[in-house]
Amino acid sequence: xxxxxxxxxxxxxxxxxxxxxxxxxxxxxxxxxxxVRAGRAARLEAHLARLRDGAAEIGIAVAPSERExxxxxxxxxxxxxxxxxxxxxxxxxxxxxxxxxxxxxxxPSLVIAGWARxxxxxxGAPATAIVATVTRRNAHSPLARIKSTNCLDNVxxxxxxxxxxxxxxxxxxxxxxxxxxxxxxxxxxxKGDLVTPPVPDGALPxxxxxxxxRExxxxxxxxxxxxxxxxAEAFLTNSLGIRPLxxxxxxxxxxGAPGPAFGKAREIVxxx
Amino acid sequence: xxxxxxxxxxxxxxxxxxxxxxxxxxxxxxxxxxxVRAGRAARLEAHLARLRDGAAEIGIAVAPSERExxxxxxxxxxxxxxxxxxxxxxxxxxxxxxxxxxxxxxxPSLVIAGWARxxxxxxGAPATAIVATVTRRNAHSPLARIKSTNCLDNVxxxxxxxxxxxxxxxxxxxxxxxxxxxxxxxxxxxKGDLVTPPVPDGALPxxxxxxxxRExxxxxxxxxxxxxxxxAEAFLTNSLGIRPLxxxxxxxxxxGAPGPAFGKAREIVxxx
Numbered sequence: 268x269x270x271x272x273x274x275x276x277x278x279x280x281x282x283x284x285x286x287x288x289x290x291x292x293x294x295x296x297x298x299x300x301x302x303v304r305a306g307r308a309a310r311l312e313a314h315l316a317r318l319r320d321g322a323a324e325i326g327i328a329v330a331p332s333e334r335e336x337x338x339x340x341x342x343x344x345x346x347x348x349x350x351x352x353x354x355x356x357x358x359x360x361x362x363x364x365x366x367x368x369x370x371x372x373x374x375p376s377l378v379i380a381g382w383a384r385x386x387x388x389x390x391g392a393p394a395t396a397i398v399a400t401v402t403r404r405n406a407h408s409p410l411a412r413i414k415s416t417n418c419l420d421n422v423x424x425x426x427x428x429x430x431x432x433x434x435x436x437x438x439x440x441x442x443x444x445x446x447x448x449x450x451x452x453x454x455x456x457x458k459g460d461l462v463t464p465p466v467p468d469g470a471l472p473x474x475x476x477x478x479x480x481r482e483x484x485x486x487x488x489x490x491x492x493x494x495x496x497x498x499a500e501a502f503l504t505n506s507l508g509i510r511p512l513x514x515x516x517x518x519x520x521x522x523g524a525p526g527p528a529f530g531k532a533r534e535i536v537x538x539x
Numbered sequence: 540x541x542x543x544x545x546x547x548x549x550x551x552x553x554x555x556x557x558x559x560x561x562x563x564x565x566x567x568x569x570x571x572x573x574x575v576r577a578g579r580a581a582r583l584e585a586h587l588a589r590l591r592d593g594a595a596e597i598g599i600a601v602a603p604s605e606r607e608x609x610x611x612x613x614x615x616x617x618x619x620x621x622x623x624x625x626x627x628x629x630x631x632x633x634x635x636x637x638x639x640x641x642x643x644x645x646x647p648s649l650v651i652a653g654w655a656r657x658x659x660x661x662x663g664a665p666a667t668a669i670v671a672t673v674t675r676r677n678a679h680s681p682l683a684r685i686k687s688t689n690c691l692d693n694v695x696x697x698x699x700x701x702x703x704x705x706x707x708x709x710x711x712x713x714x715x716x717x718x719x720x721x722x723x724x725x726x727x728x729x730k731g732d733l734v735t736p737p738v739p740d741g742a743l744p745x746x747x748x749x750x751x752x753r754e755x756x757x758x759x760x761x762x763x764x765x766x767x768x769x770x771a772e773a774f775l776t777n778s779l780g781i782r783p784l785x786x787x788x789x790x791x792x793x794x795g796a797p798g799p800a801f802g803k804a805r806e807i808v809x810x811x
Contacts, residue, residue, distance in 0.1 A: 270558055272558065279557070279558060279559070280557075282557070282558045283555030283556065283557065283558075284555065284556040284557075284558065284560070284563055285551070285552075285554070285555065285556075286542055286544065286551060286554045286555075286556065286629070286650045286652060287551070287652070288556070288563070289694075290563050291556055291560070291562050291563050291568075291629065291631070291688070292570065292627070292629060292688060292690075293688060293690040293691065293693075293694055294566035294687075294688050294689045294690050294691050295690070295691055295694055296563075296691075298564065300637075325691065325694070325695060326698065353637065355564070355637060357558070357563065357564060359563070365572075365625065365627060365654060366722075367690070367693055367694050367697040367698075367721055367722060368697065368701065369694070369698075378558045380558060380559070382637060401681060402677075402679060402680040402681055402682070403677065403679035403680060404677075405674075405675065405676075405677035405679075405680065405692075405713070407674065407675035407677075407713055408674040408675060408677065408692050409673060409674055409695065410674070410691055410692060415566075415691050416563070416564060416565060416566050416691075417566045417689035417690075417691050417692075418564075418565040418566050418567070418639065418689075419565065419566050419567055419568075419597065419682055419687050419688075419689050420677075420680050420682060420689075421565075421639055422561075422565055422567055422597070422639050422641070423597060423681065425639040425640065426598065426639075426641075429640065441677070441679055441713035449639055450638075450639060
């Protein structure tokens with residue numbers, strides 16, 4: 268497997284991060300997960316825009332231009348012979364001395380890896396979820412709006428889901444409203460409207476979410492667990508795909524089968 | 540500089556983490572910061588107990604026994620000739636495939652680094668703080684109770700403090716009560732009682748905090764920003780030391796000078 272590491276393509280076994288990298292010691296980093304379709308990075312512009320916004324939010328200078336990043340992603344696709352698959356770009360603030368204060372200037376670390384297609388949301392198969400009880404999403408933090416590497420809450424919620432026999436977990440925010448799933452955004456048809464939790468409720472502004480909101484004129488509106496229990500249908504989206512959400516906490520969503528809004532959204536997911 | 544990496548002492552330049560390490564990609568890790576005093580790891584038992592509790596909470600198996608961890612810490616102290624200083628132990632879930640689900644079994648990564656004494660809370664010098672506005676602490680998450688590497692909220696709050704000319708930031712929880720500082724616990728004398736925010740309010744159960752609570756019979760009680768504004772005195776503790784907190788958001792705490800409770804707590808900090 269070939270990866271791009273700090274500007275150079277190399278074997279994954281050669282790419283090594285130092286023990287003082289703040290990505291490792293403090294979770295001081297960002298990432299993007301990008302689908303590869305027909306040998307090209309999908310929705311690339313939106314991913315690079317979100318990366319740029321996240322880097323600005325936390326004050327990491329991204330040295331490569333968007334053109335250079337796009338070239339590096341293409342190199343990883345090419346080197347690994349990926350036709351359908353996924354890229355993972357990780358950007359950290361790089362090495363630093365002990366403590367929270369970053370070095371000035373920082374020398375960010377950038378890793379890009381790629382894999383041929385794998386299961387997951389890309390499968391399109393019906394999914395079940397629980398509402399996580401082990402943790403909640405922090406809608407008061409800017410991290411809820413950027414794709415930071417601080418994913419341990421999501422890891423714990425996902426672990427709870429698997430231990431309770433579900434595919435994924437929905438995370439509540441501090442107010443008890445639904446924010447999102449562990450690695451996907453939620454959409455639901457509630458009282459006839461297609462809705463998705465708004466960003467201030469703790470929903471990550473997903474790249475695929477934005478496409479579905481725009482194309483299907485979905486409303487960004489607070490979703491309570493009770494709203495979801497009464498939904499006609501629901502589905503989960505992320506950059507890799509879409510799955511109908513057919514049960515939550517063991518109860519069927521709507522009639523427990525993929526619905527018409529899912530069908531329309533799937534066309535959007537496949538479209539770009 | 541010598542570090543201990545996965546069971547072996549080596550030059551820091553040799554210790555390298557792979558790009559798929561979940562500590563790097565997902566913040567799936569824990570750490571401990573341990574003071575070195577007179578060539579020995581201070582409050583070692585409490586640190587190892589917290590590491591064990593954190594690992595149990597997130598489901599990481601710690602392969603080395605506490606005896607082996609103690610020996611590794613001692614090796615790092617010895618190899619770097621540290622008399623007074625600090626150790627940093629980082630434990631991650633180790634390498635994994637893409638996605639939130641950990642490999643079974645996981646092969647955790649363990650890095651222990653050490654440095655001779657540095658400034659910080661160890662200095663004992665008066666500190667100023669702001670109440671962070673950029674983010675809040677998530678008291679709904681188990682991460683508030685363990686020392687995870689998901690520190691980006693703290694990095695952002697610390698950055699806000701420095702940009703506003705203060706030494707540190709106090710983090711509120713979702714309810715608007717004070718949880719802690721970015722890398723220290725808060726104590727304050729309020730209406731004659733020495734109090735510290737309780738763990739359910741989002742205070743990390745600090746090793747030094749526990750000693751001060753026990754020795755000075757401090758009350759674990761919710762602290763509002765208004766309570767703190769009316770405090771007779773306040774101070775910050777962490778494993779490396781203690782500092783009087785003499786101003787918050789530009790207003791003096793009490794008479795703006797270290798108080799008698801600080802003096803007593805400093806004896807405890809120096810004692811063990």
